Amino acid sequence: MRSTTLPAERVARFHAIETARFLADHPRCVALHQQAQRHFLFGVPLHWMADAPSPVPLYVDKAQGARLFDVDGHAIIDFCLGDTGAMFGHSPAAIARTLAEHGADGATTMLPSTVALDVANLLEQRFGLPMWQFTATASDANRFVLRWARAITGRKHIVVFNGCYHGTVDDVFVDLDTQGRTHTRPSLLGQVVDLTTYTRVVEFNDLDGLRAALAAGDVACVLTEPVLTNIGMVLPEPGFLDAVRQLTQEHGALLVMDETHTLSCGPGGYCRASGLQPDVLILGKPMAGGTPGAAYGFTPEVGARMQAVKAAAAPGHSGIGTTLSAGLLTLRLMRTMLAEVMTDAAYAHMFAIAEQVACGLERVIEGHGLRWTVTRIGARCEVQFAAQRPRNGSEARAAFDDALEPALQLALINRGVLLTPFHNMLLASPAHTETDAAVLIAAFDDALTALAAA
Numbered sequence: 314m315r316s317t318t319l320p321a322e323r324v325a326r327f328h329a330i331e332t333a334r335f336l337a338d339h340p341r342c343v344a345l346h347q348q349a350q351r352h353f354l355f356g357v358p359l360h361w362m363a364d365a366p367s368p369v370p371l372y373v374d375k376a377q378g379a380r381l382f383d384v385d386g387h388a389i390i391d392f393c394l395g396d397t398g399a400m401f402g403h404s405p406a407a408i409a410r411t412l413a414e415h416g417a418d419g420a421t422t423m424l425p426s427t428v429a430l431d432v433a434n435l436l437e438q439r440f441g442l443p444m445w446q447f448t449a450t451a452s453d454a455n456r457f458v459l460r461w462a463r464a465i466t467g468r469k470h471i472v473v474f475n476g477c478y479h480g481t482v483d484d485v486f487v488d489l490d491t492q493g494r495t496h497t498r499p500s501l502l503g504q505v506v507d508l509t510t511y512t513r514v515v516e517f518n519d520l521d522g523l524r525a526a527l528a529a530g531d532v533a534c535v536l537t538e539p540v541l542t543n544i545g546m547v548l549p550e551p552g553f554l555d556a557v558r559q560l561t562q563e564h565g566a567l568l569v570m571d572e573t574h575t576l577s578c579g580p581g582g583y584c585r586a587s588g589l590q591p592d593v594l595i596l597g598k599p600m601a602g603g604t605p606g607a608a609y610g611f612t613p614e615v616g617a618r619m620q621a622v623k624a625a626a627a628p629g630h631s632g633i634g635t636t637l638s639a640g641l642l643t644l645r646l647m648r649t650m651l652a653e654v655m656t657d658a659a660y661a662h663m664f665a666i667a668e669q670v671a672c673g674l675e676r677v678i679e680g681h682g683l684r685w686t687v688t689r690i691g692a693r694c695e696v697q698f699a700a701q702r703p704r705n706g707s708e709a710r711a712a713f714d715d716a717l718e719p720a721l722q723l724a725l726i727n728r729g730v731l732l733t734p735f736h737n738m739l740l741a742s743p744a745h746t747e748t749d750a751a752v753l754i755a756a757f758d759d760a761l762t763a764l765a766a767a
């Protein structure tokens with residue numbers, strides 16, 4: 314695809330220079346990638362890893378705090394943080410201690426423990442919802458919540474916003490195309506059911522569209538992030554989320570807030586910080602210290618309906634839950650995260666670093682005469698190749714530049730900093746320092762200078 318913001322030939326030359334530099338600097342990664350072809354799809358253990366911006370994967374030896382150490386001897390300042398899984402830094406000391414202390418105490422039993430009660434109490438204090446269930450991943454949490462929502466409302470349809478991502482949940486891989494028509498995401502593999510049958514897609518910030526989608530009274534739930542964070546970033550306009558809350562209530566649909574990413578907005582996520590009261594809240598990624606662990610919380614009223622529908626159902630498989638969910642070790646790690654790692658002080662530090670990053674990047678962008686935006690929500694920043702902040706998923710998608718983005722991200726890796734691939738997302742952790750932020754800003758400046766000279 315052609316660069317939309319800079320001459321395509323220049324971007325291509327820049328990309329070629331940075332590719333050569335990466336390959337020269339990473340001989341061991343190159344050799345390992347050759348060996349890996351025999352074992353892995355595209356030479357990687359999870360095929361997404363092949364879509365990273367480097368010409369061969371960056372093989373990581375270890376990750377600590379805000380640093381990755383690659384097999385070629387480079388230390389890289391990590392602003393990707395496992396795409397949020399390590400948002401509080403790699404192996405925070407309290408997590409390493411919990412693993413050391415309890416590694417020999419059993420990992421999974423399919424039985425409850427006092428640890429589970431401790432975690433539920435901590436979650437309630439923080440997020441305000443008393444009832445909880447646990448899953449292995451945020452994808453699972455979303456998938457199971459859709460099942461509950463349909464079961465308790467007796468309705469088949471759901472509503473999501475254009476450009477959303479909620480994990481590998483079949484029902485929500487639906488988008489609006491450039492003509493505004495709903496279609497199944499064309500990249501999906503092996504999809505045999507027409508997902509547009511029961512999923513309606515509305516643009517974010519479009520209340521009329523949402524009203525129309527809810528009007529028939531057949532929608533079980535609206536599933537959304539409070540800020541779209543997976544199509545670049547789209548902020549809610551003032552009053553939008555309150556209106557979503559009101560409309561869902563009026564039409565008997567549950568409001569499910571996926572805070573997997575917006576946990577970056579504060580100790581209780583975006584909803585707690587803004588006073589929004591969803592029926593169901595989804596948490597995932599960093600909750601168990603970077604190991605698989607997620608949760609969904611809900612109101613007592615929703616909980617009572619869940620219990621009633623399960624009690625009335627035929628005995629047997631509910632289609633909700635997996636064997637390793639709510640495991641003892643996972644919950645120990647969650648307890649440590651909630652009690653010792655995700656503290657107010659940690660958030661204050663993360664916000665300060667993210668603010669330094671956002672201001673610094675804005676200055677650099679302006680200094681290079683580029684009209685791009687930087688948006689920050691708490692500890693998370695996003696650089697978008699557009700002069701205005703996008704108002705919805707279509708505008709955010711239009712700001713993607715599939716030639717420029719990987720070239721720029723590769724140039725940053727070559728300069729010792731890692732962003733989240735697939736869009737320009739940066740996270741600040743408690744382990745980042747002001748110097749780390751300054752290195753990132755200088756690297757961004759240097760990369761743009763090299764781009765201009767290519």
Ligand code: PMP
Pocket residue numbers: 396450451452453455478479480481538543571572573574597598
């Ligand atoms: N919800 C949101 C908002 C996400 O961004 C993601 C992952 N990017 C998920 C859910 C799914 O998380 P996981 O891949 O850990 O299941």
